[in-house]
Amino acid sequence: MFDYQLLRALEAVIANRGFERAAQKLFITQSAVSRRIRQLEQQIGEPVLVRSQPPVATPAGSRLLTHLQQVIQLEAALGMQSGDEDAEKNILAVRMAVNADSLATWLPRALTLPEQKFSFDFLVEDQSVSLKRMKQGEVMVCICSSDETVNGGKSVYLGALRYRAVASPGFLSAHGITETADLFRAPCLVFDHNDRTQHDFMREYADDEPEYIHWCPSSEGFRQAMLAGMGYGMLPDLQIEDAINTGELVDLFPGKYMDIHLYWHYWQSESPQLKALREHVVTSAQSYLQ
Structure with a gap:
């Protein structure tokens, strides 16, 4: 049987990207965190971490983290969360992976569920x-x-976040852009190295991909950079409707857009609190997504 203090130490190291911050999160010393990780590795007979910067879970470590997430769900469902200050206040801690544009637009309203504390x-x-x-x-x-779906998980469709290619009038004037072909010698804004939205859109509607790029890993920073004339790029309708109406931004391909379909993934061992949250988010998403 696992000592769940050891699993929570592993979770803290991964979540906080290092031993020092994990120790701060758990209110123990860094050496105590290291000792718990070693004990866990001794129990299962193999490493649970690649001690890189930041640390990365090994396949065995990932399986243990998945197991821990499912146990946390079951504890919440049974009202058994203990030894945690938030749990004593009936607050469920929820770690969520999410795209920046959802977080900058529709998601915060959808996550507001007055009768539940998260x-x-x-x-x-x-x-x-x-x-x-x-x-x-x-x-x-x-x-x-x-x-x-991941092993032990389920997913539900939320809707599509609709994106359009836009730029500021000042940007178009400064770069002498009068037709689509002119865009390829001008800078394009891209969120990060995983973001292919601009590339996919331009390849579909202009038969080429942007090469001159500014990397901007901030949703609001992305919009501000576009308004300032740093580059053109793709932004969701929810972020640009006002700017299009006022003329601060120009739709470069009127009538053309790209829909990014979004799904809510959750564990099968979902607690009642997270079920209520999921159902609220799915309903709320209908008001914002396509």
Whole structure:
């Protein structure tokens, strides 16, 4: 039988990207965290961490993290969460992998459920890769663009976040852009190295991909950079409707758009609190997503 203090030490190291911050989170010393990880490895007879910077779970470590997430769900369902300050206050801690644009637009309203208390810990990644956090057992919930379910998990469709290619009038003037072909010598804004939205859209509607790129891993920063004329790129309708109406941004391909389909992933051992949250989010998403 596992000592769950050891599993929570592993979770803390992965979630906090290192032993020092894990120790702060658990209110123990860094050496105590290291000792718990060694004890866990001795119990199962193999490493649970690759001691890189930041540490990464081994396949065995990922299976243990998945197991821990499912146990946390069962404890919550049975009202058995103990030894945790938030649990004593009837607050369910929820670690969630989510894409930045959802977090910057529709999701905060959808997560507001007055009759339930949650403490959210958001892990922000591009929707194309965030499912790996679920596969590795690092999160309770994941919002991503894949409907592929992980072992022990389920998914439900939320809707589509609609994106359009836009730029500021100042940007178009400064770069002498009068037709689609002119875009390929101008800078394009891209969220991060996993983000292929701009590339896929331009390949479909302009037969080429952007090469001159600014990397901007911030949803609001992305919008501000676009308004400032740093580059063109793809933004969701929910972020640009006002700017389009006021003329601050120009739709570069009127009538053309790209829909990113989003799914809510959760564990089969879902607690009543997370079931209520999921149902509320699914209902709320209908008001914002396509």
